[in-house]
Amino acid sequence: MTQARRYIPEINLMRAMAILAVVMIHSTSNALVQLQTSSSFYGLYVFLHEFAVFAVPAFIFISGFVLTYNYVGKPLNGGTIATFYRKRIWNAVVPYAIFSLLYFLLKAKFAPAADWAPKFLGQLLTGQAYGHLYFMFVIIQYYVLFPILLLALRSGWVRRHIWWIGIAIQWGYYYLNREYIVHQTGWPDVLHRTGSLFISYFGAFAVAMWMAIHYERILSWFAARPAVRRLSVPFAYALWLLSGFYYVYLRYQGLVHKNWADGQVFTYTQFVFNIMSAIALFLIANVMMRRPAAFWARLLGNIGVCSFGIYFVHPAVLYYYRDIPVPGNGMLFHVYYACEYLAALLVAWGITWTIQRNFRWAWILFGTSSAPKKKTSATP
Template identity: 35%
Template structure:
């Protein structure tokens, strides 16, 4: 498929707000929180009768980070594909990322480094702590979840070149996903059978298929939206079969991924690492497309309170992503010591509730009342002036990871 003609695509970009995007973000951040709030349970609850449930939630929710990467690429290529690349565009692009991404990243890197120093390394000297901090900031390892920002920075560096190639060679667009899969799997195989790459998951090639999938769908999305609008309320047998096959593949690979992890964790089964990699890649790449389709359905047919709540969650998702591990770190510092299994299960559930509800509340209040909240949480939804309120549509605010 060739790229959309420039004048048509620009016109569509100005008209469409894509309310489905914050809905996908909302689902993705819930997935991230599920993984992080069950991570300890997958180690400590192996004697529990419902260990299978902890494992199921922990593995099935692993779509979060790949979906965020997909969305970042999707929105970038959707917005920039038909814009000329010049000094002004590049200056504006990188200034927004520096303000919206790097400053919050540095702030939270400092906060997490201070917190972990006092919790885990209280005897470390100031010189050693500063040296460790600098290395970790430069490699995205100041805390376990900050690698995601490090990966996005790598993609932002690649973005102008990728955009230029797709603009100059529009026929490359149809090869975007195969190119992404080739780069990603070449990197995986090189790491396994060639040179060992430290912290493989902190480097952009580990997620290249999601980046290219986002580019492909983002570039084609104006045409996809037009097609969906023209067939509103209708679905051809081929479209239904394709959708069913996609959902079937998503469920099958997800359940297979859950099973191999369950057997590996609980029964110490041995599998080739490439099996884990293949199932994870197949499950999460289909998840991105399935969740986008689900978000379109919710935006069209969901109740207004549900859409409003998910949209708000999606607009705050970057701040919630940055903050929630701090709440979990504090929560886990006071573990529950009891022989009552029900209370232990409730304690783990409480970690998820705190991570979601607590982080959502703090970031939401900060967005509304705290001056310079963007220093901590990136770009946040702006307060609407009363005179400018328009309830005829829901405005979709982006977050820096995807704009």
């Protein structure tokens, strides 16, 4: 019988930090549109919006880590695969379908009723029912692919080298898309939306798989080399911040001065920032877990538990909040957007927490793994 692997509390804190970034992206997007680029505050909004783009790759990293950590030691047979897909259907596909329908209906008043069924089906199958739902479309692609990846991990060579294999596949796709796919006119639209395809994030997923496979060995290796650990941690933070600041700088130059960076340089920078963000979030979470009873650790832990629900609900909060007119000038403009962020986070968090705590059917909306419970392994 396979021994359950130990629970990793840092994962929940990583989820919390990633969902805070997701809400930041969505709550500052309108501000960038409405604010003049000549404003002295424009750079601040660019930073808040663009530095937070690590959120989606971070969630994909978390998914790759947790799935691999929980399944890599299990026998790969029909029962394991059936259990895996059953859990994904209840924990992800069902909530995704429900919220896709709800958001479609939220927008449906702008479309003739006769067109609803085919439009909804098309949007459901491509993650386009609402702007944020493309992420679930990407995650479901990984779920479909994951048993095949587990089969590949039976090879010791693949287990050792999966990190660079994934990076190579992602970059191979980048160049294939740049040189060939982007020029094709008769292909389905989804193939031209690279941000909605799993392969665009495969490097982060593969690095997470490698870390999950070798997690205990990595911890032991650094524990035996304290000097290396003391140097590695600040280096990781420095590389994260430098790549993040440079990424924001490139975006700022393009948005304000129309001086857009070379696509390859921009993509390299974003890739390094994405990978280092996941590592930095784990390190930050590890520091917080040295005092698990501290207020911030408990607060982020609760946000992490509710992160799936916050992800689904917060765009609806933003939708209705934006019925409030934006103040034209002055400090009230910034107060408006600060309150937009807080409203999206707190209302979505409150709704999720209340439903999870008080209703047995919460799993229909937020999946069974979202409910707070003690486990002996990382929550898949």
